[in-house]
Amino acid sequence: MKTILLSISALMISAAGVAAADDPIAVRKALMQATAASAATSGGMMKGDIAYNPAVAKAAIATLNAVSHAYGDFFPEGLSGENSTASPNIWEDTDAWQQALSKFQIDTQAAVEVSGKDGPADLASFQAVIGPVLSNCRSCHENFRVQTN
Numbered sequence: 001m002k003t004i005l006l007s008i009s010a011l012m013i014s015a016a017g018v019a020a021a022d023d024p025i026a027v028r029k030a031l032m033q034a035t036a037a038s039a040a041t042s043g044g045m046m047k048g049d050i051a052y053n054p055a056v057a058k059a060a061i062a063t064l065n066a067v068s069h070a071y072g073d074f075f076p077e078g079l080s081g082e083n084s085t086a087s088p089n090i091w092e093d094t095d096a097w098q099q100a101l102s103k104f105q106i107d108t109q110a111a112v113e114v115s116g117k118d119g120p121a122d123l124a125s126f127q128a129v130i131g132p133v134l135s136n137c138r139s140c141h142e143n144f145r146v147q148t149n
């Protein structure tokens, strides 16, 4: 189970790497879709809709951490457009954008550390580290995504 989940996230990240050269928008969307899937799984375990499983928690954390490091590479100067909700703020306020990326990296890294070899031991320790990670979604979107609704 653990191996399968971890290789799925590794696959998503490396598939993203392959497509990178031609279509950074498609890649960054794919990375956010992987992020959303991990966030949904995490949220499900936090709410008790999905039974807590340390290996699944570890896979979600690993994906979020990998995305936090890869994500910033897919924003070449000014590249947005009809099929993107990336805000011009990304290129107008690069310091704040870098800070948002680096906060996401720091919070996911703290989760990786608690994850250890077999995943966070119990739901409480998972919640303690995933809560801060998930708060990045809204704060970054508020500043760096064009709201479409």
Ligand code: HEC
Pocket (backbone or CB within 6 Å): 025, 028, 029, 030, 032, 033, 035, 036, 039, 064, 083, 084, 085, 086, 087, 100, 101, 104, 133, 134, 136, 137, 138, 140, 141, 144, 145
């Ligand atoms: C560092 C900033 C940042 C963080 C952190 C972040 N996002 Fe995003 N997200 C973006 C940007 C920018 C876009 C728009 C990208 C585009 O359309 O080109 C986006 C788009 C998305 C999309 C739409 C993807 C698509 O197919 O159009 C989803 C879903 C998403 N994010 C989910 C999440 C979730 C869930 C989290 C938290 C676990 C998260 N994001 C954290 C910046 C961020």
